[in-house]
Amino acid sequence: MSSLTSPRAVGAVVSDAGITLLGSIDGPLVLSVDGRYVWSFSPVRDGRPTRAGTLVEWPSVLRRFLHGSARVRVSDVVGERVLVDEEVVLGDGRGTIEIVDPQGLPLAVDKVGHLCRAFSATDEGIRDEILAGTRRAIDDLREACGVEAYLNYGALLGAVRDGAMIAHDSDTDICYLSRQASPAELMLESYRIERGLRGRGWNVLRMSGGDVKLLLPLSDGRQCHIDVFVAFHVDGTFYQLGNRSGRLPESAIVPFSTITLHGHEFPAPADPEAMLAFVYGPGWRVPDPSFAYADPVAGVRRLDGWLRGFRTDMGRWTEFYRWAEAGRVGRPGSAFARWVHRQLPRGAAIADLGAGTGRDAVHFARHGRPVLAYEFSRAARGTIRRRVAHQDLPVDVRMLLLNELRTVLAAGAELSRDPHHLYARQLLGCLDDAARANLWLLCRMALRGGGRLFLEFSALGPVAGPEPVADPGPAGLVQRLDPELVRREIEAAGGRIDLEELGPGVDMLGDPDPIVCRLRVAWPRPTHRERNPR
Amino acid sequence: MTSAPLSRARARARFLQDRVQRVRRRPIGVFARLNALEEEVQEQRQLNRRLAELTDVVAELLVPLAHRDEEWTREAVERYRVDL
Numbered sequence: 001m002s003s004l005t006s007p008r009a010v011g012a013v014v015s016d017a018g019i020t021l022l023g024s025i026d027g028p029l030v031l032s033v034d035g036r037y038v039w040s041f042s043p044v045r046d047g048r049p050t051r052a053g054t055l056v057e058w059p060s061v062l063r064r065f066l067h068g069s070a071r072v073r074v075s076d077v078v079g080e081r082v083l084v085d086e087e088v089v090l091g092d093g094r095g096t097i098e099i100v101d102p103q104g105l106p107l108a109v110d111k112v113g114h115l116c117r118a119f120s121a122t123d124e125g126i127r128d129e130i131l132a133g134t135r136r137a138i139d140d141l142r143e144a145c146g147v148e149a150y151l152n153y154g155a156l157l158g159a160v161r162d163g164a165m166i167a168h169d170s171d172t173d174i175c176y177l178s179r180q181a182s183p184a185e186l187m188l189e190s191y192r193i194e195r196g197l198r199g200r201g202w203n204v205l206r207m208s209g210g211d212v213k214l215l216l217p218l219s220d221g222r223q224c225h226i227d228v229f230v231a232f233h234v235d236g237t238f239y240q241l242g243n244r245s246g247r248l249p250e251s252a253i254v255p256f257s258t259i260t261l262h263g264h265e266f267p268a269p270a271d272p273e274a275m276l277a278f279v280y281g282p283g284w285r286v287p288d289p290s291f292a293y294a295d296p297v298a299g300v301r302r303l304d305g306w307l308r309g310f311r312t313d314m315g316r317w318t319e320f321y322r323w324a325e326a327g328r329v330g331r332p333g334s335a336f337a338r339w340v341h342r343q344l345p346r347g348a349a350i351a352d353l354g355a356g357t358g359r360d361a362v363h364f365a366r367h368g369r370p371v372l373a374y375e376f377s378r379a380a381r382g383t384i385r386r387r388v389a390h391q392d393l394p395v396d397v398r399m400l401l402l403n404e405l406r407t408v409l410a411a412g413a414e415l416s417r418d419p420h421h422l423y424a425r426q427l428l429g430c431l432d433d434a435a436r437a438n439l440w441l442l443c444r445m446a447l448r449g450g451g452r453l454f455l456e457f458s459a460l461g462p463v464a465g466p467e468p469v470a471d472p473g474p475a476g477l478v479q480r481l482d483p484e485l486v487r488r489e490i491e492a493a494g495g496r497i498d499l500e501e502l503g504p505g506v507d508m509l510g511d512p513d514p515i516v517c518r519l520r521v522a523w524p525r526p527t528h529r530e531r532n533p534r
Numbered sequence: 535m536t537s538a539p540l541s542r543a544r545a546r547a548r549f550l551q552d553r554v555q556r557v558r559r560r561p562i563g564v565f566a567r568l569n570a571l572e573e574e575v576q577e578q579r580q581l582n583r584r585l586a587e588l589t590d591v592v593a594e595l596l597v598p599l600a601h602r603d604e605e606w607t608r609e610a611v612e613r614y615r616v617d618l
Contacts, residue, residue, distance in 0.1 A: 183579070187586035188593075195617050206618075209583050301572075305579025399618065405587040410615040413595070417608070 012083040014072045016090055018057035020050065021083065028290035029083070032073045037167070038062070038099055039109040040077075040289035061115050064323060065099045067091030077287060102322065105222060111291055112242075114315075116171070117222065127165060130224045131264040133216040134172040137202070137226050138267065145196035147176040147189075149228065150256055151266040152240075153279060159261040160272050161285060171225040175240055177253055178232040183306035186210060186230055191406075193228070205378070209307035211241045237299070238278070241307070245299025248278045310403040313430070313477060314377065320474055321379035326357055328473075328509045333363025335505070336425050336456045336518065341367055343454075343520070344421060351420040351446070353400065353439070354427030356508070358384030364423075365393035372420055374400035374411060402435035402442075412445030421451045426508045428457040428486065429478040440493035447523035453495070458507060459483050459517040469514055472507030483517045495521045 047054035073085040110116040154169035180186035187209035203215040210230035229241040238248040252274040259268040269275040337360040352361040355373035388395040458472040505516035
């Protein structure tokens with residue numbers, strides 16, 4: 001139950017800054033826009049005092065939608081106490097506020113702050129498809145992957161508490177208890193599970209070394225996400241992805257019990273109530289749509305170190321490519337692409353590393369070159385595929401995560417057998433040290449049989465004027481690099497720079513950049529002495 | 535030449551100066567060392583993923599490559615990439 005305590009009549013004001021509560025409130029609140037659930041928050045946890053009252057700022061993921069007018073309602077969870085219910089005008093004030101995805105489907109903010117589609121916007125038939133799909137995933141995990149999975153998180157909570165899905169949940173989650181003795185071994189097990197699920201026809205997205213997301217297509221054209229999380233014990237501590245860690249005996253998990261949700265039977269932990277207390281805390285029986293995890297910092301740090309680090313900026317790049325900002329990237333080939341094209345033999349194949357929207361990959365293909373377009377972001381790969389299919393161009397689009405050694409070695413193995421020149425415009429500034437080291441490894445594998453690497457990046461360097469040179473766009477995703485550092489790294493990896501140019505150019509978004517560096521690099525074959533030092 | 539009392543006073547001053555600097559350095563040094571230690575532990579944890587990735591590549595690709603069968607090798611590398 002919600003608990004609104006108010007020494008006087010409590011109201012709220014909706015503004016561009018957020019929701020300002022005019023009195024004291026200590027329970028969770030629910031915000032809906034034009035009658036649709038959008039977000040839940042806790043003023044005590046999420047607000048900060050201002051002169052006018054307690055301000056709860058809009059979540060950053062909602063801000064892009066907040067232009068125009070709409071009816072906004074803020075109430076307690078059961079809807080009995082309404083703080084505000086009125087027509088508001090926000091942002092530029094033009095049009096109607098519509099919080100929907102690119103297909104026009106309504107979105108809500110989930111408990112980890114992401115935009116998602118909530119079950120309250122899902123009809124009964126679709127809900128049955130989601131539950132049947134979840135059941136199929138559990139069966140496939142047992143039959144094709146050899147692991148026993150159980151229902152967990154929101155679906156388990158809804159099943160135990162109400163016998164129904166939770167209204168504002170957005171996906172289903174299943175976990176399996178790994179018997180592996182080390183994080184490295186449980187990641188290897190997770191890789192095998194991923195192949196097993198692909199073999200059963202699932203569309204799989206790897207989120208960390210210990211969890212994958214299954215994309216379940218629904219009959220209304222949407223996709224539901226089924227998260228498959230590993231759970232394991234290390235030195236007496238129980239870890240369960242997302243980020244949970246603490247004390248939970250194995251006897252609370254196995255042997256499984258059975259639980260029914262809307263007529264579908266699922267395996268559940270042996271002691272579902274103990275699992276729910278572990279996940280949601282002792283107050284799990286009280287509905288709280290504003291719930292947010294408070295995971296032990298030490299456990300999160302361990303899980304980050306063991307299992308994560310290869311897709312750190314993926315969410316921000318997805319946002320960039322899904323929404324309007326990527327539209328600022330020009331469509332014609334860049335000046336750098338034209339510069340490179342002039343230097344290569346007619347028809348020579350080229351691999352565009354970090355192809356982005358595919359503008360330069362398309363440019364090369366239009367000029368008669370076979371092109372491999374390697375890209376980190378799934379959203380961007382989709383953009384390129386649509387673009388080249390539309391124009392029937394010879395561009396093969398592939399995934400490359402430069403922080404993930406498997407994709408680097410697989411790409412290197414293929415490129416060493418199928419030589420391409422390598423091209424990377426504005427890629428280097430998006431990478432951390434480890435990813436750059438993997439890039440040089442990839443170049444070394446791909447280019448020792450010949451070919452060149454062409455690089456363009458925003459550089460640190462001497463520019464006239466008192467102000468430091470700003471980082472290039474998109475903001476926060478690209479940084480400047482010292483050309484001397486890049487030179488040292490390339491030479492340490494066996495490369496030889498045979499052309500270097502420094503001068504003004506443009507960044508990824510086409511904005512002027514006072515100093516960009518262009519490099520042309522070869523990776524000579526090692527001499528006999530280098531191959532056989534003795 | 536320097537007189538013995540002056541020399542002792544200078545030595546004492548150097549000693550005290552050194553103690554003051556050590557005391558000043560100590561808390562900063564402890565925090566800096568803790569931060570460095572945390573970073574180093576995190577680096578060691580990250581080796582788990584490196585090890586898993588390398589082992590996976592070896593396990594999935596080494597056998598087909600060792601057979602020196604060009605077609606099988608090409609298929610194996612492509613299948614591996616597609617399954618990532």
